[in-house]
Amino acid sequence: MAESMDGSMPDMMNLRTRLIHSGLARTDGAIVQPVFQTATYESRPGSDYDDIRYLRLNNSPNHADLAARLTAITGGAAAVVAASGMAAISTTLMALLKSGDHILAQDCLYGGTLSFLSEDAPAMGIAVDTIDGDACDAWVAKVRDSTRVFLVESLSNPTLRVADLESVVAFCRERGIISVIDNTFASPANFRPLEMGFDVELHSATKYLNGHSDLVAGCVISSREIIEKVIHKLNHLGATLDPHACFLLQRGMKTLALRVAQQNENASYLAQRLAGHPAVAHVNYPTLADHPHHERARRLFSGCGGVLSFDVVGGGVAAQEVMDRLQLAADAPSLGGVETLVSRPAVSSHAGQSPEQRAALGIGAGLVRVAVGIEAAEDLWADFARALDGARK
Numbered sequence: 001m002a003e004s005m006d007g008s009m010p011d012m013m014n015l016r017t018r019l020i021h022s023g024l025a026r027t028d029g030a031i032v033q034p035v036f037q038t039a040t041y042e043s044r045p046g047s048d049y050d051d052i053r054y055l056r057l058n059n060s061p062n063h064a065d066l067a068a069r070l071t072a073i074t075g076g077a078a079a080v081v082a083a084s085g086m087a088a089i090s091t092t093l094m095a096l097l098k099s100g101d102h103i104l105a106q107d108c109l110y111g112g113t114l115s116f117l118s119e120d121a122p123a124m125g126i127a128v129d130t131i132d133g134d135a136c137d138a139w140v141a142k143v144r145d146s147t148r149v150f151l152v153e154s155l156s157n158p159t160l161r162v163a164d165l166e167s168v169v170a171f172c173r174e175r176g177i178i179s180v181i182d183n184t185f186a187s188p189a190n191f192r193p194l195e196m197g198f199d200v201e202l203h204s205a206t207k208y209l210n211g212h213s214d215l216v217a218g219c220v221i222s223s224r225e226i227i228e229k230v231i232h233k234l235n236h237l238g239a240t241l242d243p244h245a246c247f248l249l250q251r252g253m254k255t256l257a258l259r260v261a262q263q264n265e266n267a268s269y270l271a272q273r274l275a276g277h278p279a280v281a282h283v284n285y286p287t288l289a290d291h292p293h294h295e296r297a298r299r300l301f302s303g304c305g306g307v308l309s310f311d312v313v314g315g316g317v318a319a320q321e322v323m324d325r326l327q328l329a330a331d332a333p334s335l336g337g338v339e340t341l342v343s344r345p346a347v348s349s350h351a352g353q354s355p356e357q358r359a360a361l362g363i364g365a366g367l368v369r370v371a372v373g374i375e376a377a378e379d380l381w382a383d384f385a386r387a388l389d390g391a392r393k
């Protein structure tokens, strides 16, 4: 798989086929599954309470089709979709943790996840400790008898750090802790954590899985036992994905492997070109040899995804000017869509943190995050080169 680290197309033949053919059997011969826009279903003769089909219970044919596709592409035994990535994350944590329990969480997780852990979890009597995903020797000092869950991400935002994921799995196995990974940034096209031993895989399906920036959704993939617990909690909290959004996600997922292969290639190319530009001080992308987790990413992933970040010489003002000169790339949050987006983490995703906290994460005022789309790499580079050249005048 390592060949793809230079940006060439990874061998996704099997995944590509599974993405197209792993759904439910055809309804009335329809090649594309229709939207089942109905809140409730007629009871079948002899059915009991557990057989009730009702939209909030996440068991429409659109939901079942997505669950089948998600298990087929990740290697999990069962899956469920939710109304957003945050719904998937908070519901899963509430299903796995109760008052008196403790969770270990990586210190650079998605902002919404960190807010849930710092504000909502303690209010539910759940204790939280954050850890450096790279410092496995320090984890043992933080673990407790009550530790139930260890939560990490496959690639961190916006500096693309990769935690010591092999050690996370071993650490959890040894202690009977449930290992949970938010695999949004790598996507199942680049990394399949369940195959490597993680217990639970989560996604903001808003990003790569859907890939078209036109819905919010989340998903959880795991064992039958864990997914049953998550669905039970989801049914109480009510964060069900609407059938039309299910339909769009079913459609978007079919091209996941093609889109992500192009995004891997585009990001790798842009990272290399940006690193050679005099107006750029530093580039964060794991295919670059100077990235702190270059070797780990090469070993674990078949590609590094579409997000990279770079520091503009001259800091925040210069970075904003570069962003303002871009014509193809729009200044907007989110990632994983077919169109390239840029943002400045210091004034967007990480604006709530102090300059010191941001500095510790490698986020200066002049850092620009790029979430590349599937445009032609030369056109993207021409846009960035022109915007950066302007900075030198």
Ligand SMILES: *Cc1c(COP(=O)(O)O)cnc(C)c1O
Pocket: 084, 085, 086, 087, 110, 112, 153, 182, 184, 185, 203, 204, 205, 206, 207, 216, 217, 218
């Ligand atoms: C966007 C994102 C989320 C939250 O997902 P929503 O669909 O916006 O609720 C969670 N984790 C990561 C890594 C994300 O990028």
